[in-house]
Amino acid sequence: xxxxIINLVYIVAAVLFIFGLKMxxxxxxxRRGNLLSALGMFxxxxxxxxxxxxxxxxxxxxxxxxxxxxxAVAAYRVKMTSxxxxxxxxxxxxxxxxxxxxxxxxxxxxxIGEISSFTMLVTMLAVLIGGxxxxxxxxxxxxxxxxxxxKPLQFAGQKPLNAVLLLISLACVITASMRPExxxxxxxxxxxxxxxxxxxxxAVMPIGGADMPVVISLLNSYSGLAxxxxxxxxxxxxxxxxxxxxxxxxxxxxxxxxxxxxRSLINVLFSGFGASSGSSGGGGPQGEANPITADDAYYILExxxxxxxxxxxxMAVAQAQHAVRELGELLEKNGCEVRYxxxxxxxxxxxxMNVLLAEANVPYEQLVEPQxxxxxxxxxxVAMVIGANDVVNPAxxxxxxxxxxxxxxxxxxxxxxxxxxxxxxxxxxxxxENPLFFLDNTRMLFGDAKATVSSLVAQFKEE
Amino acid sequence: xxxxxxxxxxxxxxxxxxxxxxxxxxxxxxxxxxxNAISGITIVAAIIAAGVDDGHLMTxxxxxxxxxxxxxxxxxxxLVTDRMLGMFKKKDxxxx
Numbered sequence: 071x072x073x074x075i076i077n078l079v080y081i082v083a084a085v086l087f088i089f090g091l092k093m094x095x096x097x098x099x100x101r102r103g104n105l106l107s108a109l110g111m112f113x114x115x116x117x118x119x120x121x122x123x124x125x126x127x128x129x130x131x132x133x134x135x136x137x138x139x140x141x142a143v144a145a146y147r148v149k150m151t152s153x154x155x156x157x158x159x160x161x162x163x164x165x166x167x168x169x170x171x172x173x174x175x176x177x178x179x180x181x182i183g184e185i186s187s188f189t190m191l192v193t194m195l196a197v198l199i200g201g202x203x204x205x206x207x208x209x210x211x212x213x214x215x216x217x218x219x220x221k222p223l224q225f226a227g228q229k230p231l232n233a234v235l236l237l238i239s240l241a242c243v244i245t246a247s248m249r250p251e252x253x254x255x256x257x258x259x260x261x262x263x264x265x266x267x268x269x270x271x272x273a274v275m276p277i278g279g280a281d282m283p284v285v286i287s288l289l290n291s292y293s294g295l296a297x298x299x300x301x302x303x304x305x306x307x308x309x310x311x312x313x314x315x316x317x318x319x320x321x322x323x324x325x326x327x328x329x330x331x332x333r334s335l336i337n338v339l340f341s342g343f344g345a346s347s348g349s350s351g352g353g354g355p356q357g358e359a360n361p362i363t364a365d366d367a368y369y370i371l372e373x374x375x376x377x378x379x380x381x382x383x384x385m386a387v388a389q390a391q392h393a394v395r396e397l398g399e400l401l402e403k404n405g406c407e408v409r410y411x412x413x414x415x416x417x418x419x420x421x422x423m424n425v426l427l428a429e430a431n432v433p434y435e436q437l438v439e440p441q442x443x444x445x446x447x448x449x450x451x452v453a454m455v456i457g458a459n460d461v462v463n464p465a466x467x468x469x470x471x472x473x474x475x476x477x478x479x480x481x482x483x484x485x486x487x488x489x490x491x492x493x494x495x496x497x498x499x500x501x502x503e504n505p506l507f508f509l510d511n512t513r514m515l516f517g518d519a520k521a522t523v524s525s526l527v528a529q530f531k532e533e
Numbered sequence: 534x535x536x537x538x539x540x541x542x543x544x545x546x547x548x549x550x551x552x553x554x555x556x557x558x559x560x561x562x563x564x565x566x567x568x569n570a571i572s573g574i575t576i577v578a579a580i581i582a583a584g585v586d587d588g589h590l591m592t593x594x595x596x597x598x599x600x601x602x603x604x605x606x607x608x609x610x611x612l613v614t615d616r617m618l619g620m621f622k623k624k625d626x627x628x629x
Contacts, residue, residue: 087571088552094567095556101618104567108611111574118577124584129597133583137604144605145612153617157566160610167575167603174582174595181589188535290565293572300578302538310538311545312574318549319568323561414558421561428620434559 079117080308086110087312091319097434114308150429151386154419155214158207158286161293165203168296169263172196175303176259183251189303190250194243194262196299201266202273203292209274210285214418220279229340232272239265277339280460282418284327284338291320323420330414332466332476359495362513364522367489368529370513374451374487376407378443380480381423382416384457384492390520391430394456397523398432400530406451410436411443411480413461440480453485455506457492457519463504474502488512491519563617570610576603 087110093103119130141160148156172193179185179193212218242262246255277285294316301309328335371377379398385391398408410432416423424437447453455462464483465472482488483506490507492514506512515522556564582596 087574088548091549091552091564091568091571094564095553095560097557097560097621100560100563100621101615104563104570104611104614104618107567107571108615111571111576111607111611114574114577115580118580119584121581121584123581125586126584126593129583129593130580130600133579133597133600134604137601138608140601141605141607141609142612145609145616148613150617150620153562153566153613156609156613157562157569160566160606160613161569161572163602163609164569164572164575164606167573167579167599167606170595170599170602171575171578171582174592174599175578177589177592177595178582178585178587181587181592287565290569290572293569297572297575298542300575302535302542304578304581305534305538306577307538307541309574309577310542312571314542314545315549315552316568316572318546319553319564322550322553322556323565326558326561412558414561419562420565421558421563424559425562425617425620428559428617431620434621437559439558 073122076117076121077307079113080306083110083114083117084308084311086113087315091315150426151389152215153425154282154286154417154422155211157419158210158214158289161286161289162204162207162211164293165200165207165289165296167200168196168293168300169200169204169266171300172200172303173259173263176256180256185250187247187250190255191243191247192299192302194246194259196296196303197259197263198239198243198266199292199296199299201263202270203289203296205267205270206274206285206292207270207289209271210282210289213274213279214282222278223275228272228276232269235265235269235272239269273339279418280415281331281338283415283420283422284324284331284335286419287320287323287327288335289320291317291324294318294320327415327420330478331474332478359507359514360510360512361516362489364515364525365529367513367515368526370487370489371401371406371452371526372404372530372533374401374406376450376452377401377409378447378450378453378482378485379408379410380416380453380455380458380462380482381410381412381427382456382458382461383418383422384459384519386417386422386426386457388457388519390456390523391426391432393520393523393527395427395430395432396527397530398436400527404530408436409438409443411440412437413440413458413480416458416461440478444481447481447484448486450485451487453482453488455482455488455490455492456523459492459504460502462506463502464506464509465502465504469505472502482506483509483511486511489515491515491517491522493517559621563614563621566610566617567614570607570614573603573607573610575599576607579603
């Protein structure tokens with residue numbers, strides 16, 4: 071098929087990506103948007119297959135079948151609680167694909183003796199960004215699935231080492247693009263690959279588990295930029311447009327996450343937040359926590375007219391979302407207004423809690439954002455905090471010496487009664503003490519969140 | 534050609550920011566996994582790398598590997614996004 075028709079199909083694919091992303095941004099159209107974008111991808115693949123350059127199909131088919139099988143099985147088998155690490159993993163594969171494509175294109179270009187400075191420059195960028203995305207995502211995957219410690223890992227001289235590695239990779243980019251035809255350039259390319267893989271590991275290791283929403287968003291953006299660079303390598307518009315769209319969406323999500331924690335991106339990436347446990351906080355909160363049994367909690371809930379549920383990562387760990395939905399329905403039947411207040415950084419990736427509650431069939435009209443629920447918090451009878459900690463810590467509002475001071479929180483402490491479902495009094499992921507637990511209107515429900523909620527459900531049903 | 538591509542690049546970045554700036558937080562995860570699937574567009578470059586015959590074994594080997602990982606990214610990304618979005622329901626709509 072002629073090149074111009076192929077290019078027209080690429081334009082159609084790019085338009086479908088644009089409409090698809092736009093529709094993904096609204097709840098009613100999101101699913102169709104994703105289908106449109108998939109259709110765009112399908113068209114782009116078909117148009118590429120009829121390209122005259124393509125002469126052998128067996129490796130395309132073998133690679134495609136293997137990849138599709140792995141991708142489909144992973145997509146259907148993943149549990150909703152494991153979604154953050156799954157997204158991190160797919161992201162890493164996207165980055166690896168750009169690295170491999172850049173590497174392979176170098177062989178092709180060098181083989182026919184046609185490799186310009188510009189091509190070499192973008193090849194190096196595709197390889198470097200792809201490499202950082204790949205290993206960075208692997209480490210993020212390890213931290214999210216708790217295969218490696220979620221704690222920030224720092225060692226002396228880490229920052230200077232990162233800086234040196236970054237300089238080496240930049241030097242590789244510059245020297246390679248200045249002498250693209252030189253056979254020694256291949257060595258530089260390989261050094262660049264190695265350095266980028268190490269950089270990806272070192273860049274994500276020092277970042278704590280609670281900051282993972284920021285990291286995944288940023289890596290998402292990188293995978294788009296890597297695809298974009300690969301687009302420059304093969305001079306292909308659809309890669310550039312699609313890569314840019316992903317790059318921009320990743321940056322926007324990163325900004326939203328940073329704002330929700332009141333921290334700058336620089337601070338998230340380099341501070342090793344939570345590495346220095348215990349030393350922070352204004353002398354620690356005073357007083358004693360008031361524990362309560364599930365029986366007593368039931369009587370308070372039964373009389374409540376308005377309940378706000380605040381879920382956090384602990385709900386995901388305890389797999390309590392179905393029990394929580396059941397409790398919410400029973401409360402509603404009892405004439406109580408039930409809302410779920412979702413903090414943007416609750417959980418381990420942007421929107422994590424929304425996905426879990428949707429899986430448990432909580433209608434999304436009941437999900438509210440902090441700025442909408444905070445003004446009416448004083449009229450709420452019971453705020454139930456399930457496995458959340460830092461996002462409800464009043465120190466963020468009141469204690470200017472707290473490391474999370476200034477972070478927008480859900481003001482559950484202003485509700486008439488606060489239930490906190492928690493395993494123990496230990497500090498959250500950010501390792502900051504929470505004075506909420508010691509307030510007069512707070513009652514602690516110690517134990518496994520799922521067991522606690524289930525026993526509340528059982529009491530409502532008995533009646 | 535390179536300048537034209539740079540032009541497209543800059544416009545597409547602006548377009549991306551315009552498109553996505555106002556997304557409700559409940560859609561953050563599907564947006565991320567959906568856009569992640571789009572970043573699998575590298576599959577186009579992988580097809581070319583795996584399918585050209587330039588007499589270099591390395592081109593084919595690396596191209597085939599790229600094909601595998603890019604396809605995982607595309608197929609897995611779209612399916613998992615669809616699965617997630619299928620769970621977002623209005624109060625009385627849909628079956629369960």
